[in-house]
Amino acid sequence: MKRISVDMDGVIANVYSQFLKLYTAETGKIITLEDAVGKFEHEVFENAYQYVTSPGFFRHAPVMEGSQQVLEKLNDQYKVFIVSAAMEFPTSFGEKRDWLNEHFPFIGWQQMVFCGSKEIIKADIMIDDHFKNLNYFTGETILFTQPHNQLADEGVHKRVDNWQQIEQLLLP
Amino acid sequence: MKRISVDMDGVIANVYSQFLKLYTAETGKIITLEDAVGKFEHEVFENAYQYVTSPGFFRHAPVMEGSQQVLEKLNDQYKVFIVSAAMEFPTSFGEKRDWLNEHFPFIGWQQMVFCGSKEIIKADIMIDDHFKNLNYFTGETILFTQPHNQLADEGVHKRVDNWQQIEQLLLP
Incomplete structure (x- = not known):
């Protein structure tokens, strides 16, 4: 059975909507996609660090559309691991x-990984929104579109915009 | 640079002494090595689960003798990752x-991994006290002696009894 490494933030957890919400709550302003595209969160939101370290930021992130249904199916045919670079923000554990x-009760604790660098991850497929993780992975790589990577050339990675496309790729 | 996966409990953290201390505090009795050898902690200590989930169990574990000095040297010549199967006990994060x-200030957050199963770990060398981790690892394996594995045949794994032996093996 093939192993899949699935990222959390920006792939199954819609943390971007949390950034938008907290920014508007703080400033009264609205960020449009044009403001955000091609930029990392800390370049768009001046107080990004305060947002991610505020209680509830990760706990109340919305679930990425379609991720529950597709991941539950993948979990039958692959060894699924949820791999999050959570170590930078220990309050998020x-x-x-x-x-x-x-939100993913079918994922057991044996399938969860909180790490710093993902270079230690051994799997056949990696789904992630960051090049820093995909570029050092030796298996099949799937780039999940997020505002920060939207303008980048996906290079050797397959780009997907949503979980329906992942389903088509991995559950043909 | 080769990657080393180093276990925490029973390798750099002397959790066994925590079990012994809490057992004696609870029962007034003393466990000898003869009582413990060849048995897993939950077979020796009736309330092992309560001990590991009690606040401070991991925070106040003594450091394994010699591990700081040797790991600091290893950290210069290898990519060291501290890999702990912490996911079962989330209060331990x-x-x-x-x-x-x-105790290991030279280990950055990028080098820490908290997981469930270690089958997702990609490294060249694994130091661990559990066969369940070493047996599924494809690189070089080093079995760190602990009471529960003391009677077992180490099989294909190199057995070490202390950190001085690790130094001799990996920093010749």
Whole structure:
């Protein structure tokens, strides 16, 4: 059975909507996609670090559309691991585990990985929104579109815009 | 640079001494090595689960003798990752990270991994006290002696009894 490494933030957890929400709550302004495209979160939101370290930021992130249904099917045909670079924000550990348990109850604790660098991950397929993770992975790579990578050339990675496209790729 | 996956509990963190301490505090009895050898912790200590989930169990574990000095040297010549199967006990996340930061300040957050199953770990060398981790690893395996594995045939794994032996093996 093939192993898949699935990222959390920006792939199954819609943290971008959390950034937008907190920014508007703080400033009263609205960020449009034109403001955000091609930029990392900390380039768009001046107080991005404060947002991600505020209680509830990860716990209350919306689920990415379609991810629950597709991941539940993938979980029958692949060894699925949820791999999150959570180590930078240790206050997020509990929130991320609680969030996974609530929204992805079919994912056991054996399938969860919180790491720093993903160069230690051994899998056949990696789904991620960051080149820094995909570029050092030796298996099949799937780039999940997010505002920060939207303008980039996907290079050797397959780009997908949503979970329906992942389903078509991996569950033909 | 070769990657080493280094286990926490029973390799750099002396959690066994925590079990012994809590057992004696609870029962007034003393466990000898003869009582413990060849048995898993939950077979020796009736309330092992309560011990590991009690606050401070991981935070106040003594450091394994010699591990700081040897790991600091290894850290110059290898890519060291501290890989702990912490996912089963989510309350341990913060304690384990704080413990690492205090006792191994030269290990950055990029080098820490909290997982469930270690079959997702890609490295060249794995140091661990559990066969369940070493047996599924395809690189070089080093079995760190602990009471539960003391009677077992080490099979294809190199057995070490302390960190001085690791130094001799990996920093010749």
